[in-house]
Amino acid sequence: xxxxxxxxxxxxxxxxxxxxxxxxxxxxxxxxxxxxxxxxxxxxxxxxxxxxxxxxxxxxxxxxxxxxxxxxxxxxxxxxxxxxxxxxxxxxxxxxxxxxxxxxxxxxxxxxxxxxxxxxxxxxxxxxxxxxxxxxxxxxxxxxxxxxxxxxxxxxxxxxxxxxxxxxxxxxxxxxxxxxxxxxxxxxxxxxxxxxxxxxxxxxxxxxxxxxxxxxxxxxxxxxxxxxxxxxxxxxxxxxxxxxxxxxxxxxxxxxxxxxxxxxxxxxxxxxxxxxxxxxxxxxxxxxxxxxxxxxxxxxxxxxxxxxxxxxxxxxxxxxxxxxxxxxxxxxxxxxxxxxxxxxxxxxxxxxxxxxxxxxxxxxxxxxxxxxxxxxxxxxxxxxxxxxx
Numbered sequence: 567x568x569x570x571x572x573x574x575x576x577x578x579x580x581x582x583x584x585x586x587x588x589x590x591x592x593x594x595x596x597x598x599x600x601x602x603x604x605x606x607x608x609x610x611x612x613x614x615x616x617x618x619x620x621x622x623x624x625x626x627x628x629x630x631x632x633x634x635x636x637x638x639x640x641x642x643x644x645x646x647x648x649x650x651x652x653x654x655x656x657x658x659x660x661x662x663x664x665x666x667x668x669x670x671x672x673x674x675x676x677x678x679x680x681x682x683x684x685x686x687x688x689x690x691x692x693x694x695x696x697x698x699x700x701x702x703x704x705x706x707x708x709x710x711x712x713x714x715x716x717x718x719x720x721x722x723x724x725x726x727x728x729x730x731x732x733x734x735x736x737x738x739x740x741x742x743x744x745x746x747x748x749x750x751x752x753x754x755x756x757x758x759x760x761x762x763x764x765x766x767x768x769x770x771x772x773x774x775x776x777x778x779x780x781x782x783x784x785x786x787x788x789x790x791x792x793x794x795x796x797x798x799x800x801x802x803x804x805x806x807x808x809x810x811x812x813x814x815x816x817x818x819x820x821x822x823x824x825x826x827x828x829x830x831x832x833x834x835x836x837x838x839x840x841x842x843x844x845x846x847x848x849x850x851x852x853x854x855x856x857x858x859x860x861x862x863x864x865x866x867x868x869x870x871x872x873x874x875x876x877x878x879x880x881x882x883x884x885x886x887x888x889x890x891x892x893x894x895x896x897x898x899x900x901x902x903x904x905x906x907x908x909x910x911x912x913x914x915x916x917x918x919x920x921x922x923x924x925x926x927x928x929x930x931x932x933x934x935x936x937x938x939x940x941x942x943x944x945x946x947x948x949x950x951x952x953x954x955x
Contacts, residue, residue, distance in 0.1 A: 624648055625697070626655050626668045633703035634667040636955055637747065639694055643713025643756075644792065646934075647675040650712065653933045654946045661950050667704070669697050674718060682791030683714075683808055687721025694726060694745055707744050708751035708828075710949070712932045713843060714792065716757025720812055720821060723752070727824035741827035749828040750954050755932045755945075756836055760847040760902045761809050763798045767844040767899075798898050810898055813905025826909055830877075830954055834945060837861060837872060837917040839927040849913045850906050861917060868944045872917045877910030916945055 638658060640651035648670035655668045673689040674681075698704055711719040726745040743749065760767065794800040798807040805811065812821045825831060835848035846856065861872035916931055918924040921941040930939040933946055 624655075624670045624672070625701070626659050626670070632664050633701075634665055635703055635705040636662075636666045636750070637694075637697065637701070637704050637707045638666050638668045639690075639697075639707065639709050639719070640668060640670045641690065641709065641711035641715030641719050642671065642675060642679075643711075643715045644679045645676060646679065646712070646715070648672040650932065650934045651710070653936050653943070654710070654949075657946055657950060662953075662955065665955055667701060669694075671715075674715075679714060680790030680792050683717050683721050683795045683812075685791070686718045688725060690718055690722040691725040691745075694722065698745055698747065704747055706750050706955075707747040708749070708753070708953075710751070710753045710755075711757060712755045712934075713757055713928065714796075716754030716759065717795075717809070717812070719752070719754070720825065721819075723749070723824040724812070724819040724821040727820045727827065729820070729823070742823065744824065744827060749824075751830045751832065752825060752828040753830075753832040753834070753949060754848075755834045756840055756843045756848050756928055757833065758796060758843045758847045759833070759850045759906060760899050761798045761807075762796045762843065762847065763898070767847045807898065810901055813902040822905060822908060825906075830912060831909060832912040832914065832949070832952075834914045834916055834931060834949070836927045836931055837915050837919075839918055839924040840931075841925075842928045845915075849915065850903060850911060851913070852900075852903060857915060861915065863917075868948045870916050870918055870921070870941065870944055871914060871948055873913075873915035875911075875913040875915075877912045914945075914948065916942075918942070 640648075640655060642648065642650040651670045655670055658666055658668045671690055671693055673693040674686040678689075679686065694707075709719045709723070723744050728743045728746065730742045741749070758767065791800070795808050798809060800807050802808075811819075815822050833849050835845055836843070837845055840848070845851075846853065849856075857873045857875075863869050863872050865871060916927075918927045918930055918941060921930070923930045923939055923941045926939060929935070930942040931945055933939045933942045936943075
């Protein structure tokens with residue numbers, strides 16, 4: 567059972583309060599809890615033991631004499647909030663008492679998720695640094711992210727990455743650190759790693775070329791800069807699209823080196839019924855690399871896990887790839903696969919084909935709201951059972 571906390575404070579993230587609230591306006595505790603339960607916006611109850619966290623979000627851990635040393639950062643997807651990971655966070659602290667501190671990120675929620683992957687990634691990086699500053703004893707760090715949150719987390723670790731030097735211990739010198747901590751797990755759920763541009767990567771458009779072209783041209787109207795990034799139509803300062811740059815080490819941001827530093831990289835992907843993110847983009851595969859579609863679960867403990875592809879245990883070499891788009895190489899998707907494919911990934915394919923909740927598979931895979939997405943709990947348990955401490 568999660569221990570009681572010595573203080574209970576109601577807070578609103580500093581990054582959004584001037585934008586949404588009039589001066590001297592305060593919510594009553596029951597109003598805040600009601601909004602948090604519904605997952606509306608950035609409002610959440612912030613539980614703490616001794617110190618005040620300036621970053622917002624919620625820290626969850628078991629109170630004991632021994633401080634947890636493993637920070638697990640959970641990141642929500644588009645128009646989401648910290649409430650999206652409530653179920654999984656509670657399961658984590660129940661399974662690993664005294665070992666993990668789970669932080670449900672709050673710096674990017676509601677309409678803030680339209681600001682672009684880069685701006686969101688910077689906010690998440692700042693939030694992580696604030697958590698580490700106020701929590702002593704942390705030695706390791708892992709990220710668990712849903713949908714767009716996986717791209718935001720990939721940008722954030724590029725900002726937080728610290729290259730190893732000759733004075734580091736052998737374990738640190740192998741791949742570097744993230745915010746001064748040893749990186750362990752980088753786990754994504756239904757994340758559009760290759761964007762959602764064409765090739766049936768945005769299934770709600772039914773793979774129709776006309777709709778896919780129209781969506782690419784109008785994405786910014788619906789989802790701001792984030793839409794441009796997802797459809798690979800951004801060209802800030804004449805640079806290649808951001809997701810292309812994030813598939814390599816780009817200038818001062820060592821995106822691939824940061825991913826390389828993690829002991830494990832895992833991509834959970836919906837095989838079918840995910841109308842927001844296609845199977846290939848969430849599992850980082852080419853069409854020819856997808857398992858056969860007649861997949862069936864083989865483990866009764868995980869009835870919705872239909873295929874697991876284990877990555878190489880040892881990290882591969884990390885070398886930069888070109889981000890120059892030429893006439894001979896115009897396939898942006900292939901560039902991203904080449905870049906991200908330098909590193910071994912564990913790929914876990916999920917199917918809710920026989921579930922009544924299959925039509926909301928995009929949220930069921932993370933159990934966003936338990937009463938509506940409870941069939942995805944075996945996927946959450948699979949993640950925890952294979953989580954590396």
